[in-house]
Amino acid sequence: MTATTNTRRWDxxxxxxxxxxxxxxxxxxVITEEGSAAHVWVGYAxxxxxxxxxxxxxxxxxxxxxxxxPPSPVRALRHIxxxxxxxxxxxxxxxPLGALMVYAIWSCLGVIIATGIAMxxxxxxxxxxxxxxxxxxxxxxxxxxxxxxxxxxxxGEGHEEDGMEELHEVAxxxxxxxxxxxxxxxxxxxxxxxxxxxxAMLPRRR
Amino acid sequence: xxxxARKLEHxxxxxxxxxxxxxxxxxFFLADLAGDLASEPADGHLIVEGIAAVALLISVVLGxxxxxxxxxxxxxxxxxxxxxxxxxxxxxxxxxxxxxLTPAEADxxxxxxKGCDVAEIATLRGAAAGTVRAQLARIYAKAGVASHTAxxxxxxxxxIDTSLLHAAGTxxxxxx
Ligand code: HEM
Ligand code: HEM
Numbered sequence: 001m002t003a004t005t006n007t008r009r010w011d012x013x014x015x016x017x018x019x020x021x022x023x024x025x026x027x028x029x030v031i032t033e034e035g036s037a038a039h040v041w042v043g044y045a046x047x048x049x050x051x052x053x054x055x056x057x058x059x060x061x062x063x064x065x066x067x068x069x070p071p072s073p074v075r076a077l078r079h080i081x082x083x084x085x086x087x088x089x090x091x092x093x094x095x096p097l098g099a100l101m102v103y104a105i106w107s108c109l110g111v112i113i114a115t116g117i118a119m120x121x122x123x124x125x126x127x128x129x130x131x132x133x134x135x136x137x138x139x140x141x142x143x144x145x146x147x148x149x150x151x152x153x154x155x156g157e158g159h160e161e162d163g164m165e166e167l168h169e170v171a172x173x174x175x176x177x178x179x180x181x182x183x184x185x186x187x188x189x190x191x192x193x194x195x196x197x198x199x200a201m202l203p204r205r206r
Numbered sequence: 207x208x209x210x211a212r213k214l215e216h217x218x219x220x221x222x223x224x225x226x227x228x229x230x231x232x233x234f235f236l237a238d239l240a241g242d243l244a245s246e247p248a249d250g251h252l253i254v255e256g257i258a259a260v261a262l263l264i265s266v267v268l269g270x271x272x273x274x275x276x277x278x279x280x281x282x283x284x285x286x287x288x289x290x291x292x293x294x295x296x297x298x299x300x301x302x303x304x305x306x307l308t309p310a311e312a313d314x315x316x317x318x319x320k321g322c323d324v325a326e327i328a329t330l331r332g333a334a335a336g337t338v339r340a341q342l343a344r345i346y347a348k349a350g351v352a353s354h355t356a357x358x359x360x361x362x363x364x365x366i367d368t369s370l371l372h373a374a375g376t377x378x379x380x381x382x
Contacts, residue, residue: 011277012215012222013270020226048233052226052266059270061277122241204215 009200014064017053018201021046021109025175040120047113050106068093071103088193095189101182108175115168211287214280218273225269232262294365301361305348314341318354319361 010018024046032039057066075096082089089095094102190197236259242252298319302312317327324342328335342354351357 011273012219013225013273016219016222016226044233044237045230048229049226051233052229052270055267055270059267059274061274061281117237122237122244203219 009204011061011064013056013060015201015203017049020049043113043116050109063093069099069102071100072096076100098185101178101185105178105182108171108178111171112168112175115164115171118164211280211283214276214283218276218280221269221273221276225266225273228262228266228269232259232266235259235262297361297364307345307348311341311345314338315345318342318357
């Protein structure tokens with residue numbers, strides 16, 4: 001995962017959204033009680049900040065845009081080749097492997113947010129109960145479920161909430177795995193390139 | 207020297223925080239609106255709420271565009287300053303060589319250009335104030351100026367001439 005030329009840093013939007021998302025994930029994984037009102041409020045905040053980052057992917061400066069780091073397995077393989085041969089290519093944005101990781105994390109967050117909202121409902125509220133669920137909402141949830149596929153059914157009992165809960169949990173565990181890989185990637189790239197990859201993501205001091 | 211770029215960056219950061227807060231507000235507004243829409247038929251109140259939510263979203267987008275301008279302006283500013291700094295460094299080297307400054311004098315002259323006074327230069331170089339004063343006097347003589355300010359003006363004047371009039375070569379020799 002590469003920062004650009006040695007001194008280039010990420011812009012404030014990328015930095016702020018990154019660390020806010022990290023804080024929100026930590027909060028929901030460690031601090032808030034699963035399904036509590038606080039958990040859901042943090043979840044909505046996470047969704048808002050992620051949306052801001054995605055907007056930035058459309059209108060931000062060149063290196064923050066999606067076009068700067070397309071999800072391309074071919075380029076990722078080529079990049080692995082480069083690493084094997086010990087070559088050092090400059091990347092204006094995330095390196096091709098990092099790009100795949102970024103999209104994987106974002107997709108994972110998308111599933112977590114979708115399933116979380118499906119369980120908690122609008123407006124943001126804690127542990128939801130079927131009975132006070134508006135009918136229109138329940139049907140919207142069916143739509144969700146058919147999209148999310150068989151996995152949702154696995155919960156057994158044919159009870160949609162269980163499916164959502166299961167999917168939420170699976171996606172969260174997948175996210176943990178991705179985060180471990182992500183941090184390992186950052187450490188690896190820092191060692192390999194000798195560039196201050198992490199510094200580029202930290203607030204500027206001086 | 208990079209005060210302006212720094213200031214633009216700070217503004218971009220501040221603006222980012224504002225826009226992030228707007229995005230948070232927009233998310234909660236929209237979620238609330240979605241809940242209301244699901245539970246009651248759309249009436250005037252909800253329409254107003256909907257318009258407010260859309261306005262908030264638009265302000266997020268406009269704010270983000272504003273941030274992009276600030277970020278790009280800061281980078282352009284940084285690049286311009288880097289070019290100017292490179293040019294100034296070259297000019298300083300060139301003049302010092304032309305004036306045949308000794309290494310010690312060049313050192314002192316550089317501190318003088320950076321804005322240090324005699325006492326400060328003396329401390330920085332671990333020399334006596336008298337020595338520094340004598341060195342400065344020789345530097346002024348070699349450069350053909352009479353004062354610290356005139357020495358500074360020499361470089362400023364030359365830089366302004368090069369960038370605006372492209373006639374520094376002749377103008378520059380007109381010393382104070
Ligand atoms: C990315 C950060 C998140 C993490 C790490 C996280 C983690 C978890 C975990 C571990 C559970 C327990 C699952 C189980 O074993 O049943 C849970 C439940 C829940 N989460 Fe999240 N979650 C996150 C985001 C969200 C979001 C964005 C929302 C909604 C907006 C949300 C809403 C819920 C709800 C409503 C439950 C309750 C499920 C139940 O027990 O009925 N979560 N979360
Ligand atoms: C909850 C844990 C984390 C998640 C979900 C996460 C997610 C992400 C995402 C999505 C990006 C892409 C940024 C963008 O383009 O908007 C990213 C980049 C980055 N993250 Fe993290 N991150 C986490 C933790 C960390 C930690 C602990 C560090 C510091 C060691 C870190 C360092 C970085 C760096 C340096 C980049 C830039 C990579 C590059 O230069 O291509 N992240 N992270």
